[in-house]
Amino acid sequence: MQFIGPDLKGASPMNPTYIEQLFVKYAKINTRSDPARSATPTTPGQTELAQLIATDLKTLGMSDVQLNPANGYVTARLPSNTARKVSAIGFIAHLDTADFNAENIQPIVHPNYDGQDIRLPGATISVAQFPIFKTLKGQRLITSDGTTLLGVDDKAGIAEIMGAMQYLLAHPEIQHGDVAIGFGPDEEIGKGAKQFDAEQFHTAFAYTLDNGRPGDIEFETFNAAQATITIDGTAVHPGNAYHTLVNAIGIAQQLLNHFPENDVPEQSQNHEGFFLINQISGTVAHAEIDVIIRDFDDAKFEQRKQWLIETIATMNQQLDQPRIQYTLHDQYHNIGTAIATIPEIRELPLKVYRDMGLTPNIVPFRGGTDGNFITQKGIPTPNLFNGGGNYHGPYEFITVEEMVTAAEVVARMIIAHGA
Structure with a gap:
C-alpha cells in the first residue's frame, strides 16, 4: 500500500490539527447516557452531537449523510473510487459517555507534556499512581479539568474515523473500496446498537474504535447472560x-x-x-x-x-x-465465532499494525461492545483501539499523537482492503 505525503516511517500524513479540533469540540458536549430513560437516544446531548457530526460530515464532503431519528445513528459513506470489486468495510464509534459527571467538560491541552504530575483545577494526576503517563512525555496530551470525565470513550474514536475520511477525501488519487461509517447512541448502557440498521449500513464487516491502547485488538468478547x-x-x-x-x-x-x-x-x-x-x-x-x-x-x-x-x-x-x-x-454473544468465518477480518488490521511498527496485542475483551449486537445482526465487528486511557473518570486522557495513529490505522486498512 502507498500513501501520499510524508514518509510513514516518520510523521503521519494525517491532519493532527483537524483531529484535535474535532475531538475538543465534541468532548465539550454532555452526552452522558441515562439507563432510566427509554427514549432513543436516552439523552438530548447525544442528538446534539449527532447533528453536529452530520453537519461536519457534509462539510467534509462525505456522501449519503443521514441522521436516523428512529435509532439515533448518524451514518455516511465514502464511495468506492476503484474499478475493483471490493466488499464494503465499516468503522463505528459511539456518541455517549459513561456514568460520570459530564456537565461543563473543559478539555485542557498540554503541549509537549513533560511527563510529570499534572495539577488540574479539580484533581491531580499522579505519575506514581498512573505510571503510563511517563510514556507520554513529549506528546500533545489532553485531559479534562479534573471535575468531569473527558469523553475519550468514545469521542476519540469518532474524531479518528473522521480524520481518516478527511485524508482520503483530500487524496482522491488513492484507490479504495466503499466505506461506511456510523456513530450511535447509548453504547455505555447497552441499548444503542440493538437498534442498529445493518441492512442500511450494508458492509461485509466493520470495526469499532472503542478504548484500548495503540496496538490492541479484540476479536473475542464474553458470552453474557443475566438471571x-x-x-x-x-x-x-x-x-x-x-x-x-x-x-x-x-x-x-x-x-x-x-x-x-x-x-x-x-x-x-x-x-x-x-x-x-x-x-x-x-x-x-x-x-x-x-x-x-x-x-x-x-x-x-x-x-x-x-x-x-x-x-x-x-x-x-x-x-x-x-x-x-x-x-x-x-x-x-461472543463475536469470535462470526469473525472466524472471514479470515480477512483478522488479517487486515494485523498486517496494518505490523506495517506501522505497532506490536499487535490480541486480547480477549472481558465485556461487550456495540460490536456484539452488530455482529448478531450479520456484520462481524471486532474492536480496534482509540488510544488514551483511565476511561470513565476524571483522569481520562488522550494524546493527539495516539489519535493520529488510530486514524492512520483506519486509512491504511481501507486502502489495503481495496488493493
Whole structure:
C-alpha cells in the first residue's frame, strides 16, 4: 500500500490539527447516557452531537449523510473510487459517555507534556499512581479539568474515523473500496446498537474504535447472560414462627452458598469466565438476587447456565414447595465465532499494525461492545483501539499523537482492503 505525503516511517500524513479540533469540540458536549430513560437516544446531548457530526460530515464532503431519528445513528459513506470489486468495510464509534459527571467538560491541552504530575483545577494526576503517563512525555496530551470525565470513550474514536475520511477525501488519487461509517447512541448502557440498521449500513464487516491502547485488538468478547432470581418466603410473627415461618433471606443465603467460591470476577482473568452476584435485596417474605454469567467458551457458557437451572431445581425439591423462581436471558454473544468465518477480518488490521511498527496485542475483551449486537445482526465487528486511557473518570486522557495513529490505522486498512 502507498500513501501520499510524508514518509510513514516518520510523521503521519494525517491532519493532527483537524483531529484535535474535532475531538475538543465534541468532548465539550454532555452526552452522558441515562439507563432510566427509554427514549432513543436516552439523552438530548447525544442528538446534539449527532447533528453536529452530520453537519461536519457534509462539510467534509462525505456522501449519503443521514441522521436516523428512529435509532439515533448518524451514518455516511465514502464511495468506492476503484474499478475493483471490493466488499464494503465499516468503522463505528459511539456518541455517549459513561456514568460520570459530564456537565461543563473543559478539555485542557498540554503541549509537549513533560511527563510529570499534572495539577488540574479539580484533581491531580499522579505519575506514581498512573505510571503510563511517563510514556507520554513529549506528546500533545489532553485531559479534562479534573471535575468531569473527558469523553475519550468514545469521542476519540469518532474524531479518528473522521480524520481518516478527511485524508482520503483530500487524496482522491488513492484507490479504495466503499466505506461506511456510523456513530450511535447509548453504547455505555447497552441499548444503542440493538437498534442498529445493518441492512442500511450494508458492509461485509466493520470495526469499532472503542478504548484500548495503540496496538490492541479484540476479536473475542464474553458470552453474557443475566438471571433474576426471586424467592418467596412465609412471613409470620417471630413469636409464632415455629414450623411456620420460612425466611426468604435464609433460602437466598443457601443458594449463594452453592456458587463456586473462586469463580468470581476478582479471581478471573484472560479467557476465564465467572458468576457475579450483582445485586441482592430481601425481607423474610421476599428476596431477589441478580446474577450475571460470563464466559468466552460457548460450551462452558451453556454449562454455567445449566448449572444454575439445576441448582435451583434441586433446592426447590428440598423445600416444602417451589419457592425459587427465575428468569434467565442471554445479553450478548461472543463475536469470535462470526469473525472466524472471514479470515480477512483478522488479517487486515494485523498486517496494518505490523506495517506501522505497532506490536499487535490480541486480547480477549472481558465485556461487550456495540460490536456484539452488530455482529448478531450479520456484520462481524471486532474492536480496534482509540488510544488514551483511565476511561470513565476524571483522569481520562488522550494524546493527539495516539489519535493520529488510530486514524492512520483506519486509512491504511481501507486502502489495503481495496488493493
